[in-house]
Amino acid sequence: MLQALVVGAGPVGLTLAAELARYGIDTRLIDKSQQPTQTSKALVVWARTLELMDRMGCKQAFLDAGLRAHGATLRSGGSVLGHARFDAIASTYNFALMLPQRDTERLLIEHIGSFGIAVERQVELAGFTQAGDTVEATLRHADGREETVSASWLIGCDGAHSTVRHGLDLSFEGEAQGDDWLLADIRVEGDGAPPGDEIATYLHRDGPLVIFPIPGGRARLIADIGKSDPAQPRSDPTLAEVQALADHRAGGGFRVTDPVWLTHFRINERKVSRYSQGRVVLAGDAAHIHSPAGGQGMNTGMQDAINLAWKLAMVARDQAASTLLDSYGPERNAVGEMVLRNAGRLTDIATLSNPVAQAARNLAIRFMLGFHAVQDKMAATMSEVGIAYSDSPLSQGLDAGMRWAPEHDDGLPPGSGTIPLFVLYTDDAESGAALAARFPLLLEPAPRRLPDHDRLILVRPDGYVGFSGSGAAWDDAERYLSSLSADRA
Structure with a gap:
């Protein structure tokens, strides 16, 4: 009988499959899509994820492919409000590694290949049932053929519209943020362009505009563009619209050119209340989705996978009691709650519309980011090196649950x-x-x-x-x- 069936081959499912395979667990990884992600999507790999990749054995490939951003600057009206430096992150990886998701998936696919695992494409989970120590899953292939698979565990890494979560009938509680956001993958040129090794945020009375550097001289621009009628979706933005937006909110001085992806998106903030039911488990966006502020989503999901993998492996190999797996949900549920809360607060602060509140916000940012301690705390939160499991059933004693540096x-x-x-x-x-x-x-x-x-x-x-x-x-x-x-x- 198969030990683990992983549904969804994004960064979370790939990470989980790689770790299970490293530990010798018989694993299949399926995905209903025809090919991996072709766009940039999630952009940042943070320090804690890189530390865990060191254990996985794939760190160097990511470091070689990524661009190292050393800080984030907040601006408004042509002046700098403050700077968050990443060099104070308490890690060897004291930077934000900027890497498009398509490359993250490519590198993880190469990594799982070293264990003899391949993604089974155009294979969809049609349904599943649980009985005792077994999950019976029905898989539907591209030609319509159906296959029944018996597995010890089924893990849903299949994103915000998770078939696995729906099969468990778990509520995905939360709400949509309401505004439309513009996204543009472009080049930024000119003397007024932000430095190529920092994340630049422009706070404007009409909404924020953020520019992220990407390897190869490219950049990601996102901006809040207000509410629209959900019944009449916006058409994709044009390069001229992106330029006008950048001129208006960032003060001009640079050109946007060479677009490869122009689109709109909306922010949803939702989370399940529990991460498992019997021998069916959720990880990543199947369990929690939130604002992209802070770049935490993919990192949190990959760390879900790493947390789950060693526990599942120890139980599957009869090294540990099955109760070890009971710690996965409480540990990662608490982290998901914290990340959702922090990302939501950042979004709310950036999208304030009242002029008085905006002025107070800008004054507070200028004051607070004048202290290195505040900068360091902000960087530690974003990099996820501060995550701890102090309240976990696995933590006992002084400093238990803390990251081992x-x-x-x-x-x-x-x-x-x-x-x-x-x-x-x-x-x-x-x-x-x-x-x-x-x-x-x-x-x-x-x-x-x-x-x-x-x-x-x-x-x-x-x-x-x-x-x-x-x-x-x-x-x-x-x-x-x-x-x-x-x-x-």
Whole structure:
């Protein structure tokens, strides 16, 4: 029987399939589309995602293909309100890696190919049922042929209109933001163009305009253009309209040329209340969609996939009790809630229409972004290095749930092997080896040294602290591992 059927081959489904395959889980990846994404769509790969890609083994290809943006500048009326610097992000990857989604998907497809996995195109999930430990899925192929597949788990990574979510009859609660937005993938030329290594936001009384750099000398321009009648959709914008908008809101000084994608979109903010039901699980846009402000959507979804993969693999390989998977929903639900809330606030602030409120906003931005601490907090939030699972059922002890900073490791980062294992950090190598021998399915056999700290720390395969105690907390650590073990009574 198939262990995992992944529905949807966008960045989230590709990430999940790659991680499951790395851990030796028998996986199929299907997508109803004929080809991968051909447009730029999601543009930013943030620091935390790159750190996790280091564990996946595909980081370098992304770094080679992307453009590094080192900050974001907010302007209004020809003056600079403030600057958020990315060089203070507490990560090796202290930048925003700008990369069109078509290239992200291309690189992930190449990565899953290294595990012998290929996307099965024009294969659609027609329906599914659950019975005990099995999901029976009906797949419909391009020629109309139907196939029944039995799988241990079905994972829906199939986007905002998820067939898997609909099959679970889960409410996708939230609302549309209401305004239309213009999107243009273009070139920006001229002395007044923003620097090619920063994200430029222009706050204007008629609405915001944002320019993102893209590799190859290109740029993405988006702008709020107000409400329209939903019954009469707008026609695609013209290059002349984009130029007029840029002149009006950004003060002129540059030309927009060479368009490859001109369109409109609307912002929806919706989320499910739970991420799984039985052996059917949701990840990415199937579980949460929100404003593109901050560039969090794709990163959050890919991190959903990485969080889920090691847990599902440990359970499927009989390394851990099935209850380990119960932590996926609470952990990622809390993150999805936070990202949706933050992105919504950024959008609301940028789209204020009252002139008095706009003036107060601009004064507040100018004041707040004058402090490095505020800049650093903003960058940490956007880069997602500040995400933690402090309230998770898997977190025990001081600082448990926090990201394990990669600089603590002088070798391979935790979770970079082909078997998902916790890593033990201790100054007592002998006791650490003895603990690892008692839990060989959960722990790396050799403990790692934590210099100058009298602590005992267990780091999860996804690089977050699971257990943290004093250097003598061996009994507590053993109880923690026993609670996860597949052999527990």
